[in-house]
Amino acid sequence: MYIDKVKQEMKIPEKVRIFDTTLRDGEQTPGVAITPEEKIRIAKRLDNLGVDVIEVGFPAASLGERKAAQEIKGLGLNAKVCGLARVLQEDLDAALDSDVDYIHTFIGTSPLHREYKLHMDQEEILTKAVDAVEYIKDHGIIAEFSAEDATRTEFEFLKNIYxxxxxxxxxxxxxxxxxxxxxxxxxxxxxxxxxxxVSIPISVHCHDDFGLAVANSLAAVEAGALQVHATINGLGERAGNTSLEEVVMALMATYGIKTNITTELLVGTSELVSRITGVKMPPNKAIVGENAFAHEAGIHVHGVLQKAETYEPLKPEMVGHTRRIVMGKHTGARAIKSKLDDYGIEMNEDQFCTLYDQVKKLGDKGKMVTDADLQALAETVLGKPKEEKVKLEGFTVMTGDNVLPTATVKLNIDGKIKTAAKTGVGPVDASINVIQDLVRETADIELKEYHIEAITGGTNALAEVFVIMADGEGHSATGRSTVEDIVMASVEAVLDSINKILLARDMDQLP
Ligand SMILES: CC(=O)SCCNC(=O)CCNC(=O)[C@H](O)C(C)(C)COP(=O)(O)OP(=O)(O)OC[C@H]1O[C@@H](n2cnc3c(N)ncnc32)[C@H](O)[C@@H]1OP(=O)(O)O
Ligand SMILES: CC(C)C(=O)C(=O)O
Structure with missing residues (x-):
């Protein structure tokens, strides 16, 4: 709405090119190193995503960088394959040897970089920049030039060098x-x-030190920039770079500016990069975070269930995400009713009020309520005997100094008695390992989170164990137990969670 008025005053282009630097600046994220094989996997995915340029690395940095660049170039991707180089002959040659079709060359231009880092004056820097660009063009390659630290450079010098x-x-x-x-x-x-x-296209490369990289990239586009440098998940030096997923969606959804990105592939690409780099996204990360399309507050869920746009500026499918309705402290009746409808569970008003109170009570205690938890609560409210498929029949644990902690567990699984023993780093680990093993034939359920808290003081304190387990097929459930014995509390919590998951799996099978 307001953007229409703003757009009239701006030089907004119809289309913006996306220069992806996940494999170069993104790889400069402290602690991240991507092997040539992984670079190839990511490059293929970026190409499918539709980025216009892939900056694959810094060829002068290592043999591996050159190998990755050559192999990516050999894939025959649609995106241009770019290498970064200082304005030095050796760097430019390393990039040329890597066969890239695009060289991005740079040199620091700000007084800080000139005086303290490069020890060069303006004239020397300008000459080196010009020589580098001429060298690239002599080799018939696309040349992009960056005045590093441009935004702290005197405008007069910036104008001269550009x-x-x-x-x-x-x-x-x-x-x-x-x-x-x-x-x-x-x-x-x-x-x-x-x-x-200047009359050639202007590009921007923004860092997120003040959380403004996306906003500054958009501002550059408002002034007529035709290309934006970005990285998947906003990876990059220090606080990172402009997040590709955020800037692309803001350009498209807010300004109506086109890019070549297939937005439905954004979440999948983000997940791949997160897995390979080991940098996990916070749940509240825009566009790709786990909570980007999750709703818990009753008022929001009530709105979303009637018209998703009330609390969603984008459809989750547009970016390859899915909507989630989450239960917890802020849940309202409409959300619970909608979940019960989904599970095909019917209950009268009194039963519903009891269930609603139980969800609120758990929320007040700061607990989360998964779908499987809600199903189990509903079954209890409906007075159905708590159907426990897995029952504990016997349990011993051995631990001590110079002894491998070992747990022996006897379970009744759907009427069949099963016994096994397993070791672990401690008695709790051994017990959980053996239970997971015994249940594996029925379902592959894994422990995802484990928390323990002493509720009262002293060595005979009540221990509260809270676990989250999941089966890899979309079912997850919490499990709780509060008893004096830490190992027993852990075993009971794990069985509580497993039984809820098995119940949820059975309910899925119902017509
Ligand atoms: C803002 C950015 O993101 S810039 C890109 C950052 N990326 C990287 O640094 C990639 C990984 N880097 C590396 O592998 C290494 O730093 C290399 C191979 C590039 C260079 O290694 P070394 O030769 O050992 O130099 P070192 O890294 O210690 O120092 C950098 C040198 O480059 C010079 N330099 C820095 N930028 C430039 C530039 N754009 N053009 C010319 N010279 C430059 C510095 O003045 C310094 O020169 P000196 O050795 O004569 O003092
Ligand atoms: C090489 C340049 C573009 C860079 O990464 C930066 O200035 O952050």
């Missing part, structure tokens, strides 16, 4: 906000001013 590289044949100039110091208004001003002096 016009000089344009004259030398650069195809794109990139404006890096290297330490993320811009705000949207200053970025809009800077890109607007540069547009007055």
């Amino acid at each position: 016009t000089a590289v344009e004259d030398a044949g650069a195809d794109v100039i990139n404006v890096p906000d290297t330490v993320g110091v811009m705000v949207p208004a200053s970025m809009r001003q800077l890109v607007g001013d540069l547009k007055e002096v």
